[in-house]
Amino acid sequence: MEITIIQNLNLSYIRTFALRCAVDLDITGRIQAYGRPMPLNELARSIPIPREKESMLGRLMTLLVNQGIFAQSEAGYQLTTASQLILTEGSNMGANVRFTTYAEVIKIWSRLSEVFKESGEQTLLEKVFDGKKFWEFTKEKPEYGKLFDDAMASLSNALMRGLIASYPHIFDGLNNLVDVGGGTGTAVKFIAEAFPKLRCTLFDLPHVIAKALKSExxxxxxxxxxxxIPPADAIxxxxxxHDWNDEDCIRILKRSKETIESNNNGGKVIVVDIIMDFESNDPKATETTLLIDIFMMDLLGSKERSKQEWHDIIIRAGYSDYKIYPVQLGVNSVIELYL
Ligand SMILES: C[S@@+](CC[C@H](N)C(=O)[O-])C[C@H]1O[C@@H](n2cnc3c(N)ncnc32)[C@H](O)[C@@H]1O
Incomplete structure (x- = not known):
C-alpha cells in the first residue's frame, strides 16, 4: 500500500493538468451545450480532435470521471456539481485553474527545497523572480494580474450567493459597507444587489480599480x-x-477599527477567510486548506490560521469580541469582529 501512497502523490500533478486540459478544451461548455449525456465521439467531434486521438480523450475523461469532475453513464458524459462551477455562466472556476497553473509561476515549485536552506523571509516566488513580491508581480505582469483577478472573482461567484443566503442578518442595520481589497467587485456587487438600501463601496489598489466592474x-x-480606508460602519x-503575516493583519484590522470609529455610528468588521481545522470530519476540506496554506507561504509569505491564531490577531488588534459562524462556505468561514 505504501508504494501506492508514494506513486499517487508523486503523480498528483497529472490531476492538476488533466483539469487544466479540460478547461482549455472547454469540455464543460461542450457537454453543457449538448444538453444531454454526450458520447465520446460527439465530444471529440465538437472540439474537434483528430479521430486517432479519440481514445486518448476517452482516457483523460476516465481520469476526470474518477476524480468527480464528470459523471459517465452508457449514454455519455455529464456534468457534476463540481464541473458546473467551471462553466463561465456558473462561477467560471476555470479562471482559478488557469491562474494556479500559469506556466511561468508554476515552475517555482520545483525549487521549493531551496527556501528551507536559506535564512531570511524571502518567499519562493521572490527567490525565483529576483525579489519580486506577489503584488508587484500581479501589477507588472498584466496577463497574470488578470488571471488572478478573474480567479478571485470566480471564487466569489461560487460562494457569495451561499453567504448571503445563509447569513443575511449579518448585513442587517448597516448603512454603508466598504469591501476592502475587493478586487474587481464581484463580491460587493452581490452584496449591493441583495441589499439595495446598503450603500456599498469597492476599495482596492489603483491598477485593480482600473479593471473593476462598472455598476451603478x-x-x-x-x-x-x-x-x-473610506469611512463606513461595516468593513x-x-x-x-490570509494574504498577510500577523503584524500586517493587525495593522489592517486596527486601520479598519479606526475607520469604523471615525464614522461614529458603531459597526463591525466582517471577515471571510479560512479557519484551519485539523479535526474536521471532511478530510478533503482539511487537505485543501493545507494545500492553500503552502501556496500562501510560498507565493505571498502569509498563512492560513487556526481558531487560536485568529483569536490572537483579533484580540491583539484591539477588538472586544468576535463570532465565528459554524457553517462553512467551501473552505471559507465567516467571522464577525465587534469593536
Ligand atoms: C486575495 S485578493 C481578494 C479579492 C477579493 N476580496 C475577493 O475575495 O475576491 C486580495 C486583494 O487585495 C488587494 N490588495 C493588496 N494590497 C492592497 C492594499 N495595500 N490596499 C488595498 N488593496 C490591496 C489586491 O489587489 C486584491 O484584489
Missing part, C-alpha cells in the same frame, strides 16, 4: 488599505487577511 449599485474608491475583508 456600488461606488468605487482606489487607495492603499495600510494608509486610509468587509474577504480573503484579505
Amino acid at each position: 449599485s456600488f461606488d468605487v474608491v482606489e487607495g492603499d488599505m495600510f494608509e486610509k 468587509f475583508l474577504k480573503n484579505i487577511l
Whole structure:
C-alpha cells in the first residue's frame, strides 16, 4: 500500500493538468451545450480532435470521471456539481485553474527545497523572480494580474450567493459597507444587489480599480488599505487577511477599527477567510486548506490560521469580541469582529 501512497502523490500533478486540459478544451461548455449525456465521439467531434486521438480523450475523461469532475453513464458524459462551477455562466472556476497553473509561476515549485536552506523571509516566488513580491508581480505582469483577478472573482461567484443566503442578518442595520481589497467587485456587487438600501463601496489598489466592474449599485474608491480606508460602519475583508503575516493583519484590522470609529455610528468588521481545522470530519476540506496554506507561504509569505491564531490577531488588534459562524462556505468561514 505504501508504494501506492508514494506513486499517487508523486503523480498528483497529472490531476492538476488533466483539469487544466479540460478547461482549455472547454469540455464543460461542450457537454453543457449538448444538453444531454454526450458520447465520446460527439465530444471529440465538437472540439474537434483528430479521430486517432479519440481514445486518448476517452482516457483523460476516465481520469476526470474518477476524480468527480464528470459523471459517465452508457449514454455519455455529464456534468457534476463540481464541473458546473467551471462553466463561465456558473462561477467560471476555470479562471482559478488557469491562474494556479500559469506556466511561468508554476515552475517555482520545483525549487521549493531551496527556501528551507536559506535564512531570511524571502518567499519562493521572490527567490525565483529576483525579489519580486506577489503584488508587484500581479501589477507588472498584466496577463497574470488578470488571471488572478478573474480567479478571485470566480471564487466569489461560487460562494457569495451561499453567504448571503445563509447569513443575511449579518448585513442587517448597516448603512454603508466598504469591501476592502475587493478586487474587481464581484463580491460587493452581490452584496449591493441583495441589499439595495446598503450603500456599498469597492476599495482596492489603483491598477485593480482600473479593471473593476462598472455598476451603478456600488461606488468605487482606489487607495492603499495600510494608509486610509473610506469611512463606513461595516468593513468587509474577504480573503484579505490570509494574504498577510500577523503584524500586517493587525495593522489592517486596527486601520479598519479606526475607520469604523471615525464614522461614529458603531459597526463591525466582517471577515471571510479560512479557519484551519485539523479535526474536521471532511478530510478533503482539511487537505485543501493545507494545500492553500503552502501556496500562501510560498507565493505571498502569509498563512492560513487556526481558531487560536485568529483569536490572537483579533484580540491583539484591539477588538472586544468576535463570532465565528459554524457553517462553512467551501473552505471559507465567516467571522464577525465587534469593536
Ligand atoms: C486575495 S485578493 C481578494 C479579492 C477579493 N476580496 C475577493 O475575495 O475576491 C486580495 C486583494 O487585495 C488587494 N490588495 C493588496 N494590497 C492592497 C492594499 N495595500 N490596499 C488595498 N488593496 C490591496 C489586491 O489587489 C486584491 O484584489
